[in-house]
Amino acid sequence: xxxxxxxxxxxxxxxxxxxxxxxxxxxxxxxxxxxxxxxxxxxxxxxxxxxxxxxxxxxxxxxxxx
Amino acid sequence: xxxxxxxxxxxxxxxxxxxxxxxxxxxxxxxxxxxxxxxxxxxxxxxxxxxxxxxxxxxxxxxxxx
Amino acid sequence: xxxxxxxxxxxxxxxxxxxxxxxxxxxxxxxxxxxxxxxxxxxxxxxxxxxxxxxxxxxxxxxxxx
Amino acid sequence: xxxxxxxxxxxxxxxxxxxxxxxxxxxxxxxxxxxxxxxxxxxxxxxxxxxxxxxxxxxxxxxxxx
Amino acid sequence: xxxxxxxxxxxxxxxxxxxxxxxxxxxxxxxxxxxxxxxxxxxxxxxxxxxxxxxxxxxxxxxxxx
Amino acid sequence: xxxxxxxxxxxxxxxxxxxxxxxxxxxxxxxxxxxxxxxxxxxxxxxxxxxxxxxxxxxxxxxxxx
Numbered sequence: 001x002x003x004x005x006x007x008x009x010x011x012x013x014x015x016x017x018x019x020x021x022x023x024x025x026x027x028x029x030x031x032x033x034x035x036x037x038x039x040x041x042x043x044x045x046x047x048x049x050x051x052x053x054x055x056x057x058x059x060x061x062x063x064x065x066x
Numbered sequence: 067x068x069x070x071x072x073x074x075x076x077x078x079x080x081x082x083x084x085x086x087x088x089x090x091x092x093x094x095x096x097x098x099x100x101x102x103x104x105x106x107x108x109x110x111x112x113x114x115x116x117x118x119x120x121x122x123x124x125x126x127x128x129x130x131x132x
Numbered sequence: 133x134x135x136x137x138x139x140x141x142x143x144x145x146x147x148x149x150x151x152x153x154x155x156x157x158x159x160x161x162x163x164x165x166x167x168x169x170x171x172x173x174x175x176x177x178x179x180x181x182x183x184x185x186x187x188x189x190x191x192x193x194x195x196x197x198x
Numbered sequence: 199x200x201x202x203x204x205x206x207x208x209x210x211x212x213x214x215x216x217x218x219x220x221x222x223x224x225x226x227x228x229x230x231x232x233x234x235x236x237x238x239x240x241x242x243x244x245x246x247x248x249x250x251x252x253x254x255x256x257x258x259x260x261x262x263x264x
Numbered sequence: 265x266x267x268x269x270x271x272x273x274x275x276x277x278x279x280x281x282x283x284x285x286x287x288x289x290x291x292x293x294x295x296x297x298x299x300x301x302x303x304x305x306x307x308x309x310x311x312x313x314x315x316x317x318x319x320x321x322x323x324x325x326x327x328x329x330x
Numbered sequence: 331x332x333x334x335x336x337x338x339x340x341x342x343x344x345x346x347x348x349x350x351x352x353x354x355x356x357x358x359x360x361x362x363x364x365x366x367x368x369x370x371x372x373x374x375x376x377x378x379x380x381x382x383x384x385x386x387x388x389x390x391x392x393x394x395x396x
Contacts, residue, residue, distance in 0.1 A: 001273055001315050001322060003135060003174055005073065007203070007240045008266040012296050014115045014125060019295035021118035027287035032272065032280050038317065040172050041118035042073045042135055044110055044242055049212045051265050052219035052239035053302065058265060059212060067183050067190060068140040069333060069372055071205065075133055078164050080247045080257060085163035087250035093155035098140065098148050104185065106370050107250035108205045108333055110242055117133050119170065124133060137271065139335065139372045146313045146323060153316035173316040174271045176308055176374055181344045184351035184371035191344060199339055199381050199388060201267060201306055206332040210362050217361035225353035230338065230346050236383065238304050240267055249331050251368065256331060269337070278379045278389060285382035305382035306337045308374055 001038045002028045009058065010045035017043060067104045068094045075124065076111035083109060133170045134160045141190065142177035149175060199236045200226045207256065208243035215241060265302045266292045273322065274309035281307060331368045332358045339388065340375035347373060 004024060012020075021041045028034040048059040070090060078086075087107045094100040114125035136156060144152075153173045160166040180191035202222060210218075219239045226232040246257040268288060276284075285305045292298040312323035334354060342350075351371045358364040378389035 001172075001317055003137075003172060003271045003315075005135075005269045005271075006266050006292075007242070007269075008292075008296065008298075014123070016296050017115055018123050018126065020291050021123065023291035023295060024288050025118065025121070027284050027291065028270075028272075031283035031287060032276050034272075036121045039118070040133075040135060042112060043116040044073070044112060045116065046240060046242060049215055050241040050243065051267075052215075052223065052237070053265055055223070055234045057212070057216050057219065060216065067185055067370075068138050069183075069335075069370060071137045071139075071333075072160075073135045073137075074160075074164065074166075080255070082164050083247055083250075084255050084258065086159050087255065089159035089163060090156050091250065091253070093152050093159065094138075094140075097151035097155060098144050100140075102253045105250070106331075106333060108244060109248035110205070110244060111248065117135075119133055139374070146321070149313055149316075150321050150324065153321065157316065157319070168319045171316070174310060175314040176271070176310060177314065178372060178374060181347055182373040182375065184347075184355065184369070187355070187366045189344070189348050189351065192348065199304075199383055201269075201304060201337045201381075203267075203335045203337075204332050204358075206358075206362065206364075214362050218357050221357035221361060222354050225350050225357065226336075226338075229349035229353060230342050232338075238265075238267060249333075251331055278387070281379055281382075282387050282390065285387065289382065289385070300385045303382070306376060307380040308337070308376060309380065 002032065002034050004039070004041040005044065006041065007044045007046060009051065010047055068098065068100050070107040071110065072107065073110045073112060075117065076113055134164065134166050136171070136173040137176065138173065139176045139178060141183060142179055200230065200232050202237070202239040203242065204239065205242045205244060207249060208245055266296065266298050268303070268305040269308065270305065271308045271310060273315065274311055332362065332364050334369070334371040335374065336371065337374045337376060339381065340377055
């Protein structure tokens with residue numbers, strides 16, 4: 001019964017989300033013995049101002065990629 | 067001190083959220099001995115493209131409910 | 133399709149968890165129109181050193197309840 | 199490798215988010231021995247209808263602060 | 265910058281976790297354009313008393329699989 | 331009303347958690363205008379087999395730090 005929550009930058013299309021969630025489900029079925037009907041995945045889209053990584057907000061890094 | 071996070075499909079009204087969170091608080095007070103002032107609940111609304119369940123995205127199921 | 137995550141102090145019994153999750157499920161069915169089979173709830177038990185609330189760790193409050 | 203998720207009321211500016219995440223990173227480096235490059239923070243902004251605290255929705259409290 | 269949190273039943277081995285997380289990372293790189301170094305995955309292991317799904321706790325279902 | 335969840339490697343002491351949570355609370359009060367009594371922080375401790383970062387499990391990196 002894996003419950004997966006993905007927080008990622010907004011902008012991915014429905015096609016990208018479909019392909020990624022399908023592959024993640026498959027990974028949990030193949031490697032962890034989960035059943036397809038017990039895998040639940042949610043995606044929370046956030047703007048670049050809402051992710052801090054490698055010492056700065058992603059919004060700042062994109063303005064100053066150097 | 068239960069902290070509850072609910073991720074659900076967008077579209078519920080404030081009245082629905084009020085009734086549901088009130089009932090969830092009550093459940094934690096009655097059955098787990100929590101105090102009302104220590105129950106915190108957050109709701110994250112997501113679109114149907116962002117929930118994968120029973121082997122497909124909810125957005126796909128709604129287009130093909132069969 | 134509500135996905136509920138509860139983080140709470142360890143020590144609740146299975147009976148308490150059963151009663152609370154059943155009531156929470158019911159709250160989401162009654163007030164938000166969810167279907168029983170689409171409600172998923174997970175509980176993460178944490179020690180008192182791992183919850184900070186009202187200006188201090190719960191472990192500190194229990195030592196100094198005054 | 200602390201992963202921090204913050205759920206808070208929408209409305210904070212990018213400057214506030216930058217200052218807060220920088221200080222949170224620093225707290226984890228100084229007090230928990232984390233390395234800057236291993237601290238990841240995400241923020242999920244939610245409306246006042248989506249936070250229940252102290253026995254009511256924040257949206258209700260703001261209408262009735264008394 | 266996808267941040268993935270997986271809550272699942274305890275008992276999976278390190279080999280299973282390695283294979284699953286590697287495949288999940290790959291899914292996000294291939295389908296969502298993420299960079300390997302920006303994918304962070306955490307796993308929270310919980311006992312069967314802590315997951316409610318399909319109308320009952322998993323611990324209850326295992327005692328009464330019929 | 332910021333709700334903060336921290337997932338980090340197990341092993342930090344209560345003193346470290348106290349200092350870190352206090353500083354995080356202060357960051358949210360100073361930079362985001364939060365009130366002390368509305369800041370709630372939970373910590374979930376996980377083993378090194380349960381964190382995947384920079385392309386591998388932390389447990390694997392510690393065995394092969396090169």
